[in-house]
Amino acid sequence: MTKLKKRGLGKGLGALIPEMSLDKESRVEWQEDSIKHISIKKIFANKNQPRKKFRKEGMEELSQSIKKHGVIQPIIVAKNNEKYMIIAGERRWRAAKDAEISEIPCIIREYNKLQEIEVALVENLQREDLNVIEEAIAYEYIIRKYKTTQEQLASALGKSRPYLTNTIRLLQLEKRVLDLVRSGSISSGHGRALLRIEDSQKQYKLAMTIVKKKMNVRRTEELVAIMISKQKQEVKVKVKKDTFVLDVEDRLKKLFGTKVNILKGKKKGKIEIEYYGDEELERILELIDSVKENV
Numbered sequence: 033m034t035k036l037k038k039r040g041l042g043k044g045l046g047a048l049i050p051e052m053s054l055d056k057e058s059r060v061e062w063q064e065d066s067i068k069h070i071s072i073k074k075i076f077a078n079k080n081q082p083r084k085k086f087r088k089e090g091m092e093e094l095s096q097s098i099k100k101h102g103v104i105q106p107i108i109v110a111k112n113n114e115k116y117m118i119i120a121g122e123r124r125w126r127a128a129k130d131a132e133i134s135e136i137p138c139i140i141r142e143y144n145k146l147q148e149i150e151v152a153l154v155e156n157l158q159r160e161d162l163n164v165i166e167e168a169i170a171y172e173y174i175i176r177k178y179k180t181t182q183e184q185l186a187s188a189l190g191k192s193r194p195y196l197t198n199t200i201r202l203l204q205l206e207k208r209v210l211d212l213v214r215s216g217s218i219s220s221g222h223g224r225a226l227l228r229i230e231d232s233q234k235q236y237k238l239a240m241t242i243v244k245k246k247m248n249v250r251r252t253e254e255l256v257a258i259m260i261s262k263q264k265q266e267v268k269v270k271v272k273k274d275t276f277v278l279d280v281e282d283r284l285k286k287l288f289g290t291k292v293n294i295l296k297g298k299k300k301g302k303i304e305i306e307y308y309g310d311e312e313l314e315r316i317l318e319l320i321d322s323v324k325e326n327v
Contacts, residue, residue: 067106069135074115075107077122094127103128106137119143165214168199175200198224206232209239218242221249225256234259288316 107121128136186193202223213223229235284292291306307313
């Protein structure tokens with residue numbers, strides 16, 4: 033009898049995560065007679081599945097293929113009362129549902145609760161199309177759960193430590209920026225560049241500029257460097273200002289409802305009033321006119 037190929041669970045992970053070293057009874061061979069066709073209504077997704085997003089175009093293509101050829105590769109499930117929870121193959125299950133297939137081929141495996149989480153986690157880490165943010169969440173989960181180091185995990189997964197570190201760091205991005213990386217609107221390279229901007233609002237604003245202008249990573253890095261340099265200069269200027277100038281700046285900010293900067297020299301100085309668009313400039317001019325009328 034022909035045996036189906038069994039997919040590995042990640043070189044070195046069995047040593048790193050003891051629970052992944054399944055006992056002999058759990059390591060059954062996947063044979064043709066072990067495949068069962070189960071009603072799609074009796075199958076449900078694993079809530080601990082790291083992968084949360086499924087590309088719409090790819091799902092439609094897979095669904096059309098299933099309508100024509102059926103589900104060729106069985107999914108892996110674990111029995112849960114009278115139903116079955118997906119361990120690996122959620123994408124195929126979703127596509128089969130879209131194709132209105134009534135049954136799907138399954139391989140039933142027995143895992144304890146912890147093993148269910150780990151197998152789903154590792155199976156997804158091996159997927160090349162796994163979202164980079166979902167990948168980062170998975171790495172962080174293993175490190176936190178098993179109190180392991182990034183270096184140990186990188187070695188077990190066959191990844192470089194800098195790659196692992198840079199991937200996990202993406203989780204520090206502002207939530208809206210994180211969603212842009214997750215959806216593929218901006219790349220992980222853009223995300224790493226944006227991490228240098230501590231102000232969350234500025235970080236998001238630049239991220240939207242990247243999307244709008246379709247900026248590459250190098251141009252993003254240049255803009256980030258300019259923003260940081262400008263911010264440092266502003267801090268230096270602010271430190272040198274006396275209390276009187278700072279108080280006047282604050283009063284003018286409240287009056288105009290925008291950022292005001294006073295540059296004071298030995299004998300003269302200037303007042304800079306920022307505006308964002310023609311409408312705001314018109315508003316500021318009207319405000320100045322109304323002040324003049326009341327003088």
